[in-house]
Amino acid sequence: MSMLSELLKQKRFVLTAEAAPPRGPDFKLFKHEVAHMPVDAVNVVDIPGALLLPSSLGTSIAVKLESKEPIFQLTCRDRNVLSLQADLISAASFGIENVLSLTGDHPAVGDHPFAKPVFEVDSICLLQIVSQLNKGFALNGSKLNTRTKFFAGAGVSPFASPLEPEVFKIKKKMAAGAQFFQTQVVFGAKEIEQIISLYEKKFKEDVASKIIPGVIMIHDRQLLDVLRKLPGFVIPDKIVKRINSTKKPREEAVQIALEIADELKPLEIGGLHLVHCGNVECLKNAVKALRG
Amino acid sequence: MIDLKLRDKARSVDTVVVCAPCPQWFFSKKELDAVCKGKKVLTIPYLCSGVKPIGDKLKGVKSAGVLACGAGAQVVAELVNDVVPLCDSRETFVRNPDLRHYCFGCGDCSIEETMGVCVFRCPKNMRNGPCGGVRDGKCEVPGVGACVWIDIFKKMSENGFVLNRAAQFERKNVPVAKR
Ligand code: SF4
Ligand code: SF4
Numbered sequence: 001m002s003m004l005s006e007l008l009k010q011k012r013f014v015l016t017a018e019a020a021p022p023r024g025p026d027f028k029l030f031k032h033e034v035a036h037m038p039v040d041a042v043n044v045v046d047i048p049g050a051l052l053l054p055s056s057l058g059t060s061i062a063v064k065l066e067s068k069e070p071i072f073q074l075t076c077r078d079r080n081v082l083s084l085q086a087d088l089i090s091a092a093s094f095g096i097e098n099v100l101s102l103t104g105d106h107p108a109v110g111d112h113p114f115a116k117p118v119f120e121v122d123s124i125c126l127l128q129i130v131s132q133l134n135k136g137f138a139l140n141g142s143k144l145n146t147r148t149k150f151f152a153g154a155g156v157s158p159f160a161s162p163l164e165p166e167v168f169k170i171k172k173k174m175a176a177g178a179q180f181f182q183t184q185v186v187f188g189a190k191e192i193e194q195i196i197s198l199y200e201k202k203f204k205e206d207v208a209s210k211i212i213p214g215v216i217m218i219h220d221r222q223l224l225d226v227l228r229k230l231p232g233f234v235i236p237d238k239i240v241k242r243i244n245s246t247k248k249p250r251e252e253a254v255q256i257a258l259e260i261a262d263e264l265k266p267l268e269i270g271g272l273h274l275v276h277c278g279n280v281e282c283l284k285n286a287v288k289a290l291r292g
Numbered sequence: 293m294i295d296l297k298l299r300d301k302a303r304s305v306d307t308v309v310v311c312a313p314c315p316q317w318f319f320s321k322k323e324l325d326a327v328c329k330g331k332k333v334l335t336i337p338y339l340c341s342g343v344k345p346i347g348d349k350l351k352g353v354k355s356a357g358v359l360a361c362g363a364g365a366q367v368v369a370e371l372v373n374d375v376v377p378l379c380d381s382r383e384t385f386v387r388n389p390d391l392r393h394y395c396f397g398c399g400d401c402s403i404e405e406t407m408g409v410c411v412f413r414c415p416k417n418m419r420n421g422p423c424g425g426v427r428d429g430k431c432e433v434p435g436v437g438a439c440v441w442i443d444i445f446k447k448m449s450e451n452g453f454v455l456n457r458a459a460q461f462e463r464k465n466v467p468v469a470k471r
Contacts, residue, residue, distance in 0.1 A: 077416075103423050106415055106433045117415070124420040157424025165445045169421045184424070232427060 002097035003069050004041045005151040007271075008180055011209060014271030015039045015290060016071060016182070017283055018214075020048070021059040030059075033280050034066050038287045041069040041098060043182070043273065049230075050077065050110020057087050061094050071153070071182075072096050075104030080120045081129065081139055088133055092148040100153045100182060101126040101173075109231065124169070127152055127176035134177075154178040156211065158191035159232070167198045170207060181207075182273050185214040187236050189263040196267060208268045215260050216275040217253040217282045218243055254285045261290060294361055295380045296323050297401070305376055307332045307353045309368050311339040311360030316385055327359065327378060339364030340386040340394075343371060361385065362395030362403065362410055369408020373451060377401040407447035413440040421445070 007014045017039040022030040034042060042063050046056035053059075056073050063070040072091050079087065088099065103123040107115040121129070129139055136147035154173040160166040170181065186192055192213050199207045218224050218235075224243050227233055239256060246252040261272055272290070276283035296319040308331045310324075336349055340363045350356070355374035358365040361381040369375040381397040393413055395401075403410050411419050415433045422441035425432025429442040 103416055103418065105425070108415070108433050108435075119417040122416070122418050122420055122423075155424060160422065160424050160426050161428055162426075162442065162445075165421050165426075165441065166424065172420055232425065232432065 001149070002041075002151040004071065004098050005179065007040055008210070011270075013265075013290075014041070014212065015287055016041045016043055016212060016271065016273045018043045018045065018273065018275045019059070019063060020045055020278070021054040021056070023053065025054070027054075027059075027062055031062060031066050033278075034063050034068055036280055036284075037068065038284055039274065040271075041071050043071040043100065044073055046073040046075045046102065046104065047078065047110075048105070050105045050107045050112065050115070052111055057091055060091060060096050064094055064096055069098065070096055071098040071100050073100045073102060074126065075102045076119055076121050076123065076126055077104030077107065078115075078118055080118055084121070084126060084129060085133065085138055088130065088148065088150070089144070092133070092150065097149055097151050098153065099130055099150045100155065101130065101178070102155050123154055124172055124176045127154060127173060127178050131177035151179060152177050153180040153182060156181045156183045156195065158183050158186055158195055158213075159234075163194065163198065167195060167202060170195075170199055171203055179210065180270060181211045183211065183213045185216040185275055186264075187239055187260060189260075189267060192264060192269070193267055209270050211269050212271045212273045213264055213269060214273040214275055215257045215264075217257045217277060217279065217286065219250045219253040219277060219279045219282050221249065223277055250279065250282055251285075253279075254282050254289070257286050258289050294318055295382065295399075296327070296359075297378060297380050305331065305355040305357040305374070307334060307356045308378070309339070309350070309353075309356050309358045309360070310335045311358070311364045312337060314338070314360060314364075316361065316381075316383070317359075324359065327357070331357070338387055339367045340388060340391060342388045342391060343367055346371065362397070362401050363391050365401065365403055366394050366408055366410060367391070369403065372408075373447075374404075375408040376404045406444045407451070409440055409444050409447070411440065411444075 017037050019034055019042045044056045044060045044063055047053055060070040060072040101123045107117050130150050130152045132139055133148040134150055136144050157166055196208045274283055274286055294316045308328045312335050336346055339360045350371045353372050356368055356372045357376045357378045358368045359378050363386045365375055365377040380399050380401050381395055382399045383397045384395050386392050396412055415436055416423055418441055422439055426439045429439055431439045
């Protein structure tokens with residue numbers, strides 16, 4: 001049983017963090033960092049933004065070997081249904097249980113714009129595939145030698161506009177087997193609150209306890225400039241100002257994240273996903289403060 | 293190549309729109325007559341030229357079965373709310389260059405599930421609703437313009453589908469590319 005699923009079930013406030021695979025085959029530093037991440041589970045991204053990095057399967061295995069619990073992010077951008085299932089079964093053989101099903105960004109926005117987009121299925125079909133494997137069968141109905149034990153999650157985009165379809169998609173994702181939801185980073189509670197209230201009004205059931213919103217720690221100015229250039233990534237002026245004017249950017253980054261966390265907590269969410277942008281010290285300090 | 297597919301749903305339509313003389317048909321006059329039996333039949337040449345040449349020929353039609361390629365059926369759907377494709381296209385041969393992306397001939401036309409708009413017009417082939425990247429109804433992929441799924445969702449809302457028949461929107465996995 002995945003620890004993440006246990007903690008969510010017991011309504012313990014879970015903390016996850018993001019581990020970007022290193023930019024090349026040298027995993028020494030990466031492994032060292034992962035080993036020191038004081039969180040319940042570590043998300044391993046799958047070629048995020050269609051910018052080339054080592055595979056999420058390989059990196060998830062590396063995380064697992066460091067005795068940390070990975071959340072294996074799997075996108076539909078680069079794999080057909082054979083490859084998706086093959087990667088999932090391989091992950092299961094290494095004891096990887098948490099899977100985050102995503103459709104993925106289009107290669108057109110990445111660093112290999114000439115790459116062939118696959119998108120044979122989307123994230124919801126992928127959740128169905130995971131559910132099928134959990135029953136012990138492949139997509140074509142053939143029997144596996146044992147069933148997988150995946151704890152499946154999906155993404156929620158708080159900035160999709162219009163937002164209403166996103167709310168329906170949460171419902172569809174749940175029907176397809178999603179048991180937890182992680183979001184992109186937010187800078188306040190407004191968007192998450194809106195999604196939760198739209199969903200709960202429409203479907204009259206709890207969703208808040210399954211949602212793990214993302215919170216970012218922008219720990220230096222250079223990073224801020226890079227992030228501000230990303231398409232669709234809007235950082236509120238107030239926060240830009242705070243990062244630009246502070247003398248202690250690391251402390252400030254943690255402080256900002258904690259303030260956002262305080263806003264989010266009253267929504268009775270399942271936990272927080274901390275995006276520490278490679279600075280493990282920030283992550284440690286934030287976790288220490290959050291755990292009290 | 294266009295194959296005839298007889299859907300149960302075709303029974304409910306009041307009109308059959310026939311795109312003739314499309315040379316791509318792969319079914320006989322006999323089969324054609326069987327589909328059209330008891331329905332009002334409208335023959336409109338080259339639906340894949342776009343809505344303009346159709347003019348007001350489809351005025352007053354409430355539900356239409358379309359004997360044409362996927363693109364032709366989508367053109368009809370721009371004028372009629374309830375459209376059922378009666379064919380499967382396995383290739384594309386669309387006349388109007390602006391409509392080339394309407395159909396890639398997947399061989400499992402299911403546009404009646406999505407308000408007459410093909411989900412493969414989405415660059416990410418989303419089958420279950422818009423992706424999280426949509427902003428103000430625009431596609432996240434540069435150069436695409438409007439998000440097709442927002443179009444579908446709007447049409448669904450206007451027709452009470454989203455509000456009253458959420459199940460319609462919750463349907464999964466349409467269509468399956470057989471090509
Ligand atoms: S569903 Fe298939 S046949 Fe129908 S319009 Fe789309 S690509 Fe063409
Ligand atoms: S924004 Fe809409 S059209 Fe663009 S990739 Fe996402 S779902 Fe498809």
